[in-house]
Amino acid sequence: xxxxxxxxxxLLNEGTEILFGYPGGAIMPVYDALYSFQKELHHVLxxxxxxxxHAAQGYARVTGRVGVAIVTSGPGATNAVTGIADAMxxxxxxxxxxxxxGSALLGSDAFQETDVVGVTQPITKWNFQVxxxxxxxxxxxxxxxxxxxxxxxxxxxxxxxxxxFASFDxxxxxxxxxxxxxxxxxxxxxxxxxxxxxxxFARKPLALVGQGVILGNxxxxxxxxxxxxxxxxxxxxxxxxxxxxxxxxNVGMLGMHGNYGPNIKTNDADLIIAIGMRFDDRVTGDLKNxxxxxxxxxxxxxxxxxNKNVHADVPVLGDVxxxxxxxxxxxxxxxxxAWMEEFRACDRIEHERIIRExxxxxxxxxxxxxxxxxxxKAFNDDAIMVTDVGQHQMxxxxxxxxxxxxxxxxxGGLGTMGFGLPAxxxxxxxxxxxQVCLFVGDGGFQMTIQExxxxxxxxxxxxxxxxxxxxxxxxxxxxxxxxxSRYASTELINPDFQTIAKGYHIETVKVTEREELDQAIAKxxxxxxxxxxxxxxxxxxxxxxxxxxxASVSDIRLE
Amino acid sequence: MxxxxxxxxxxxxxxxxxxxQITTVFTRRNLNIESLVTSESAIAGIHKFTxxxxxxxxxxxxxxxxxxxxxxxxxxxxxxxxxxIHQEIALYKVPTxxxxxxxxxxxxxxxYGARILEITEEYTVIEKTGHHKExxxxxxxxxxxxxxxxxxxxxxAVTKAKAELLDNYLRKAELDKQELN
Numbered sequence: 001x002x003x004x005x006x007x008x009x010x011l012l013n014e015g016t017e018i019l020f021g022y023p024g025g026a027i028m029p030v031y032d033a034l035y036s037f038q039k040e041l042h043h044v045l046x047x048x049x050x051x052x053x054h055a056a057q058g059y060a061r062v063t064g065r066v067g068v069a070i071v072t073s074g075p076g077a078t079n080a081v082t083g084i085a086d087a088m089x090x091x092x093x094x095x096x097x098x099x100x101x102g103s104a105l106l107g108s109d110a111f112q113e114t115d116v117v118g119v120t121q122p123i124t125k126w127n128f129q130v131x132x133x134x135x136x137x138x139x140x141x142x143x144x145x146x147x148x149x150x151x152x153x154x155x156x157x158x159x160x161x162x163x164x165f166a167s168f169d170x171x172x173x174x175x176x177x178x179x180x181x182x183x184x185x186x187x188x189x190x191x192x193x194x195x196x197x198x199x200x201f202a203r204k205p206l207a208l209v210g211q212g213v214i215l216g217n218x219x220x221x222x223x224x225x226x227x228x229x230x231x232x233x234x235x236x237x238x239x240x241x242x243x244x245x246x247x248x249x250n251v252g253m254l255g256m257h258g259n260y261g262p263n264i265k266t267n268d269a270d271l272i273i274a275i276g277m278r279f280d281d282r283v284t285g286d287l288k289n290x291x292x293x294x295x296x297x298x299x300x301x302x303x304x305x306x307n308k309n310v311h312a313d314v315p316v317l318g319d320v321x322x323x324x325x326x327x328x329x330x331x332x333x334x335x336x337x338a339w340m341e342e343f344r345a346c347d348r349i350e351h352e353r354i355i356r357e358x359x360x361x362x363x364x365x366x367x368x369x370x371x372x373x374x375x376x377k378a379f380n381d382d383a384i385m386v387t388d389v390g391q392h393q394m395x396x397x398x399x400x401x402x403x404x405x406x407x408x409x410x411x412g413g414l415g416t417m418g419f420g421l422p423a424x425x426x427x428x429x430x431x432x433x434x435q436v437c438l439f440v441g442d443g444g445f446q447m448t449i450q451e452x453x454x455x456x457x458x459x460x461x462x463x464x465x466x467x468x469x470x471x472x473x474x475x476x477x478x479x480x481x482x483x484x485s486r487y488a489s490t491e492l493i494n495p496d497f498q499t500i501a502k503g504y505h506i507e508t509v510k511v512t513e514r515e516e517l518d519q520a521i522a523k524x525x526x527x528x529x530x531x532x533x534x535x536x537x538x539x540x541x542x543x544x545x546x547x548x549x550x551a552s553v554s555d556i557r558l559e
Numbered sequence: 560m561x562x563x564x565x566x567x568x569x570x571x572x573x574x575x576x577x578x579x580q581i582t583t584v585f586t587r588r589n590l591n592i593e594s595l596v597t598s599e600s601a602i603a604g605i606h607k608f609t610x611x612x613x614x615x616x617x618x619x620x621x622x623x624x625x626x627x628x629x630x631x632x633x634x635x636x637x638x639x640x641x642x643x644i645h646q647e648i649a650l651y652k653v654p655t656x657x658x659x660x661x662x663x664x665x666x667x668x669x670x671y672g673a674r675i676l677e678i679t680e681e682y683t684v685i686e687k688t689g690h691h692k693e694x695x696x697x698x699x700x701x702x703x704x705x706x707x708x709x710x711x712x713x714x715x716a717v718t719k720a721k722a723e724l725l726d727n728y729l730r731k732a733e734l735d736k737q738e739l740n
Contacts, residue, residue, distance in 0.1 A: 121580060121583070122583055126631075146630055178630065179572070179633065179729075179732055180572050180630060180631050180632060180633040182732075182735070302628070304625050304628050307617075307620070308624075
């Protein structure tokens with residue numbers, strides 16, 4: 001068969017059911033092969049390669065499977081770069097297939113030629129250029145193995161046009177071992193014992209729950225650990241929904257705009273138990289004043305993360321799916337109710353000073369918090385929350401309630417504006433039986449607004465809540481707090497989003513008054529297809545609490 | 560942070576693009592590579608990179624772990640000077656008439672255990688192997704008489720340890736593979 005058909009067959013061999021992409025000259029042979037496999041492999045045509053990659057990310061995040069995107073050479077590949085970098089930062093398993101000019105033209109600045117392997121080397125787990133058709137099956141098998149194993153990440157395979165046209169004898173074998181790659185470190189019983197000892201003796205332990213729990217499918221193991229240890233647990237942005245929002249030991253979100261308790265109590269803790277998280281700077285603030293009184297136990301699959309930012313007194317290398325139950329077995333039953341109560345006291349302060357006014361404002365303008373809170377109640381318990389990036393993202397993470405795992409799709413490490421809309425598409429296609437609620441700001445919405453076309457053409461029923469304050473909100477907040485309210489280039493003169501949505505044949509409504517909100521949300525949820533609910537929120541709302549950049553988590557501001 | 564000289568001994572599969580993948584880890588952290596040598600290792604299909612860099616122990620450990628994250632990198636060993644036997648080669652090109660004009664250069668060659676590699680009417684090429692300090696010293700002394708061209712290779716090194724570090728690692732990897740099947 002041809003290389004192009006081999007690509008399709010290899011994808012099918014790896015269990016691919018959906019892929020996202022955009023055709024072009026250098027990838028046409030593969031698209032021609034796809035045409036014969038429309039029943040087996042569903043291709044979703046995006047409107048921009050960035051949208052295709054973000055959609056693949058959304059799909060991967062809710063299913064746990066490898067997201068697949070296919071783009072052409074040159075500008076197609078460079079358009080995919082942002083999404084690939086985003087997947088790298090957030091450890092999302094992706095396989096990107098890019099077309100490339102014929103191998104005879106390589107290095108000659110040919111039409112739509114780019115050194116995509118060179119460009120994406122720092123932002124992929126692995127990449128490879130295929131110039132011979134017979135290399136295709138092995139390259140794809142290797143790509144899938146690398147993308148999904150150990151700490152997941154994006155992989156790019158660049159296939160020259162002549163390799164797609166050439167014929168060869170196809171034989172597929174999945175890759176299960178690479179000599180130079182150890183995806184999951186072996187568990188060391190000594191580390192488990194040492195960690196258990198520290199946990200048993202801790203008087204103020206705090207567990208930090210990250211995406212590792214979700215990536216490792218270790219949600220039940222986490223619950224068992226929490227039950228036995230009695231330890232209060234805070235989650236990171238990417239750890240959201242790893243446990244239910246209302247778990248009795250859930251003390252809230254870490255990070256720059258997280259909850260008051262977890263941040264301010266970090267330097268009171270005598271033991272930090274980091275579970276599948278990487279001590280990102282948004283979580284730690286000033287490292288010199290982070291966890292100053294605590295020993296650190298770090299459960300982590302990626303050896304390079306140990307001691308990268310925070311010194312680990314006891315690293316526990318391995319997949320948390322394996323290490324958590326071993327730890328649970330080894331520790332003694334614990335009870336930290338008095339220590340937990342300190343967090344609840346902080347919750348009460350936060351509720352008085354911030355949350356009450358945000359969720360039930362006395363002022364005229366609607367707040368993002370109140371809209372999100374109402375929306376959260378209107379959706380099912382298993383709804384998936386997708387966000388773009390900015391103030392609304394922080395508000396949504398704070399105020400949306402989660403009962404089930406894999407309920408959050410958001411761009412954490414890279415913070416890519418424009419992520420939300422395409423990611424929501426991918427999420428819905430990955431979990432068609434779950435409702436998908438997207439929160440997006442007027443800034444981010446316009447970065448990938450063209451994907452409304454994909455939503456229309458592919459009939460993807462996502463519910464979009466556009467929180468419109470006519471500002472680049474998060475930047476404006478920083479300008480207000482740190483730059484004397486000099487609003488340099490943050491005011492957005494926006495188009496009529498209603499007309500745009502109608503142009504894309506998407507049902508839509510605009511809400512400007514609080515009284516209209518409940519009914520509009522109910523209509524959106526009940527509507528069969530895609531829906532855009534535009535809510536005009538107060539122009540200069542701010543997200544609090546906040547740990548200013550470079551400050552210590554103890555210096556978290558309530559206003 | 561105490562700055563110290565480290566020699567990294569990195570083994571990888573012999574694939575295109577590895578050098579770039581390894582050096583970008585240094586570039587990202589603004590670490591200057593003092594010397595870099597790459598060639599086939601003793602094991603077929605496995606390539607060896609020997610990189611000398613000044614850094615702190617804390618930072619170089621992070622660098623080594625990040626280099627090992629690259630799929631085709633097998634292992635990165637961090638070594639200090641006292642853990643290795645190392646050598647480099649330097650070539651010095653001097654005009655032959657300066658050689659014939661007196662016996663200073665001949666004395667230097669004898670003193671430093673260097674050897675004459677090539678003599679033509681125009682120029683003579685002298686070769687010396689040794690440590691960086693030694694080759695530098697010879698250059699400084701010879702340059703008084705005029706060195707026309709000078710070049711030094713990077714550092715190559717073997718460890719003082721009894722067992723070959725990489726062999727142990729590969730053996731364990733082979734066992735892991737068998738365990739899978």
